[in-house]
Amino acid sequence: MKKYYLETYGCQMNFAESAALENALKERGWQPSENPEEAHAIVLNTCSVRKSAEERVWGRLGFFKSTLRGKSVSLVLSGCLADHYGEEIRRRFPFVDCVAGNAEKSRLPEILDQLTENRGEIDLERSSVFAFGGNHLIPGSFKAFVPIMHGCNNFCTYCIVPYVRGREISRNPEEIINEINELTEKGVMEITLLGQNVNSYTSNKRSFAWLLKEICSFSSVKWLRFVSSHPKDLSDEIIDTMAEFPQICKSLHLPVQHGANNILSAMNRCYTKEYYLSLVSRIRRQMPEIALSTDLLVGFPGETEADLEETLQLIREVGFEDAFTYFFNPRTGTKAAEMKGQLSEEVKKERLGRVIELQRQISVWEKTKRLGQTVTVLAEEVSKKNGFEILGRTEQNSMVVFPGKSGIIGSFVRVKLLSLSGTTYRGQIDDTV
DSSP states (O other): OEEEEEEEOSSHHHHHHHHHHHHHHHHTTEEEOSOGGGOSEEEEEEOOSSHHHHHHHHHHHHHHHHHTTTOOOEEEEEEHHHHHHHHHHHHHOTTOOEEEOGGGGGGHHHHHHHHHTTOSOOOOOOOOTTTTOSOOOOTTOSEEEEEOEEOOSOOOTTOOHHHHHOSOEEOOHHHHHHHHHHHHHTTOOEEEEEOTTGGGOEETTEEHHHHHHHHHHHSOOSEEEEEOOOGGGOOHHHHHHHHHOTTBOSEEEOOOBOSOHHHHHHTTOOOOHHHHHHHHHHHHHHOTTOEEEEEEEEOOTTOOHHHHHHHHHHHHHHTOSEEEEEEOOOOTTSGGGGOSOOOOHHHHHHHHHHHHHHHHHHHHHHHHTTTTOEEEEEEEEEOSSOTTEEEEEETTOOEEEEEOOGGGTTSEEEEEEEEEETTEEEEEEOTTO
8 A cells, every 4th residue: 555645835725736636646546644754655745935834845855854864755845846946956855756846736646656666757747737626625624625726927026926836727617616516515614716816717708706606606605715816806796796695705815915005016016005995995885794804014125114104004994804914035036036125134023013913903803893793603623722612713704612512513503702812702602593
């Protein structure tokens, strides 16, 4: 019996692709191993978007270099790091048996077979990024990620995604809907559509709004989410569709990145602060109950104290319920890495700290407004802190902990929000509803 060991880094797309890889390997007779030293093949599915993700992989390669010496195990490095540093990886880590980029991921099962059976040189001809088709489900899970497109055409000056994921390719809509139907038949309650910029999905002139309508009309999906959305491509039709269909969760991740127009321009974001605020107004006019989250990038080259204050003011004005905050780390090959006005680590970290503190206050303030409401919650797991409590998420993607039995996991319950601990609600099942 052949065994594989898989490590995944980075974004939700990588985790969806890893799930598809595992399913494909199992179909070929492979079994998972919890210990890399007991595996016949090790696969690292890597990320290069964040410096921290890169550093973790470099560290793991150093670990495997020492622990696998003399062992007959194949090591494959795939994903964004492979696309970004392919030749460097081969030079620095010659013990890596295969370096396969994103376009070669679909051939990994064949590659692993070839490596373990010593069938000669590997042909890494590029293949379809969607060759795994409708098989992204983690067995036994009641939530699933479904990729609908791949790559990005935007070329934000700080972002490496277009260089490692390539240009946008949209998946066939019939294949997407078929996969969703297969998932719901297997008990999946919540599906998240994935893409670097889902709003620009297009297939034979059919838009993302059209796809959302088709999924809601011709599948039995209970909750539908999507990430990520670029503000410049979030059309009125998408907003109207979100408001129209109850299956689409009233929760939207809408990355603004910054609050100063000069920085947004330098980032090549293609919108202004004023446009973003008008977009938020349109969304909330249609869906007053919606929860907005965002990405905030601090310390971009040339950022001044005045620019930072504009970001802080934007946070106050919008009232995000959550935010992914990070400071600028230059990515080799991007325009921002060569820009003048690079800030010191000390300044970037200090400014990021101020953004995090303000956002923490805003998150608590916005979530407090929902106290006393009875809401639908998808029960996800037993609390690690208390075996008599359940952790779940609301439609607005907020975490809730409440007394309950494990039998309700994977189902929807009505929960009254009683209090807030940090940014997690404490609640109670409302049996009167």
